[in-house]
Amino acid sequence: MxxxxxxxxxxxxxxxxxxxxxxxxxxxxxxxxxxxxxxxxxxxxxxxxxxxxxxxxxxxxxxxxxxxxxxxxxxxxxxxxxxxxxxxxxxxxxxxxxxxxxxxPQGTDLLRVTQNRVAEKTFINDHGISTAPWAPVNSRAELDAALGRIGYPAVLKTAEGGYDGHGQIVLRDASDLEQVWPDEDFPPAILEGFVDFAYEASILVSGNGEDHVTFPVVRNIHCDNILHKTIMPAPMDDGMQERARELAVALAKGFALAGTLAIELFVCADGTLIVNELAPRPHNSGHYTIEACDFDQYDLHVRGICGWPLAQPRTLTPAAVMVNVLGQHVAPTREAIAGHPEWHVHDYGKAEAKRDRKMGHITVLTDDAERTVAELDATGCWADITDRG
CATH class of the missing domain: 3.40.50.20 (Rossmann fold)
Structure with missing residues (x-):
């Protein structure tokens, strides 16, 4: 070797x-x-x-x-x-x-924790970091008891598996209980209370087993549980950015992290940061780093698992906007490319474009994220997202 x-x-x-x-x-x-x-x-x-x-x-x-x-x-x-x-x-x-x-180098402890929502929430809370109120549930009786403590609205998620909203049932009131699995088919699950948040965000942290560095906190906009846009930087002050960095490093140290870890957050109006989920790998919300940072999330993942030293990544632009290209967006975005020299276009090389399947992304470096978001929306390429969102 x-x-x-x-x-x-x-x-x-x-x-x-x-x-x-x-x-x-x-x-x-x-x-x-x-x-x-x-x-x-x-x-x-x-x-x-x-x-x-x-x-x-x-x-x-x-x-x-x-x-x-x-x-x-x-x-x-x-x-x-x-x-x-x-x-x-x-x-x-x-x-x-x-x-x-x-x-x-990533080990399998990180994998096992992030594969199971009960283990994940427990790990986060054990490091003194806030999550939504939650409870493990394995039957209708346990679900009823948890709802009695947490209340409506809440979301019921399978403890393992599921992504982009799969394996989740939103419970806004008792009428939604009709969607819940019967006891004979009830999988290990978790009930989470809703959080009154201002917006969703994420932060990436990379490590080599010893040192840890972070990327800026970004704002994420989802539609139908699929990430639509990421905006860098998130609209928060330096103090909130530092609190996010501290919680990211605390979790990374808890795993003796090698590689890149993504931490999804809820940002509350009072400045509270609540961790939603962890992803033990590079993340969709970090695609912007390819153009917007001197070292991107993939560079630092590779450097981390290969034991190389890590530099604190620097942003190369005041702001950046990344937007996902789903299957239904492939044709309109390809038609629009000729008129948008500012677009950094990434195509993933997937053989078949299916609706809501991630086929690529586009990043725009900018000094005015709000203007760039409006310009992207004005192309009409993501009209279905605008309508649904």
């Missing part, structure tokens, strides 16, 4: 260019991770069930197999010097089974 130095202290042992990074998952996050790794001189392999997936298009090799295929994960481990993952729903036991063959 190529090595730069053994003098790392608590840092991940350093890999030199020429080493191989194996990525479990082949979507757009893995693609952008691989592009950063290639610039640094690393080789990249990916495991994904879809042949010619987005990551494979820029990687050195692909193993076509399901994520829980232990033989395939073993093959990826044997062909790699370090393993990472680009999404949460990876079999942690399968990764543990190959830790004698390959370094997994």
């Amino acid at each position: 190529p090595s730069l130095s053994e003098e790392t202290g608590g840092r991940v042992p350093a890999l030199a260019p020429g080493a191989t990074i194996g990525i479990v998952g082949g979507g757009q996050l893995g693609r952008m991770m691989a592009l950063s790794a290639k610039y640094m001189g690393f080789h990249v392999g990916t495991l994904d069930p879809t042949e010619d997936c987005p990551t494979a298009q820029v990687a050195d090799f692909q193993i076509v197999a399901d994520y829980d295929d232990t033989a395939a994960i073993r093959e990826l481990a044997e062909r790699s010097d370090v393993l990472t993952y680009e999404f949460e729903n990876v079999d942690a036991d399968a990764l543990d089974a190959v830790r004698d063959r390959v370094a997994i």
Whole structure:
């Protein structure tokens, strides 16, 4: 295994260019991770069930197999010097089974905590950080008891699995209980009380096992539980930015973080910051960093898992706006590209454009985020989002 130095202290042992990074998952996050790794001189392999997936298009090799295929994960481990993952729903036991063959700097504790909402909320609260009021529920009787304590409105979520709103039931009053699973089909779940927040936000933190650095807090705008826009910076003062940075670093230290961790927040009108969810990987809301920062979230993820030193990222522009391109937006945005030289266009190389499927994103660097948001909306490319939102 190529090595730069053994003098790392608590840092991940350093890999030199020429080493191989194996990525479990082949979507757009893995693609952008691989592009950063290639610039640094690393080789990249990916495991994904879809042949010619987005990551494979820029990687050195692909193993076509399901994520829980232990033989395939073993093959990826044997062909790699370090393993990472680009999404949460990876079999942690399968990764543990190959830790004698390959370094997994992110570890599997981080994975297990973020795969289970009960474990995640417990971890966050144990570090003295606020979340929405919550309770674990495993039956209708436990749900009724939790509603008695937390009250309406609330949201019922499966403890494991689910993304972009899947596996969630919003309970605004007792009539919504008709949507809840019967006892015989009731999965392990969590009930969360609603938070009266001013807006949603997120912060990214990256580590190498020893040092931790953060990106600015950004504002996120969702539609139908899918991220639509990210605006950098979030409209908050320096004190709130510092509180967000402190909670991000506290969580990162709790995991001895290597790589990038995303922390989704609710920002309340009184300045309170409440953690909503964690993502143990680069994040959709951090795509803007590719153009807007000197080191982006993928650079620092790769540097972190490879044991390289980390610099505090600097923004290169006063503001930036990132907007997702879903399946229904592919045609109109492609038609509009010719008239927008300011657009930084990213296409993920997915074979089929489906409605609400993330197909790419566009970032605009600006000195006036409000004006840029209005200009993006005025193109009409995201008219369905405007109508639904």
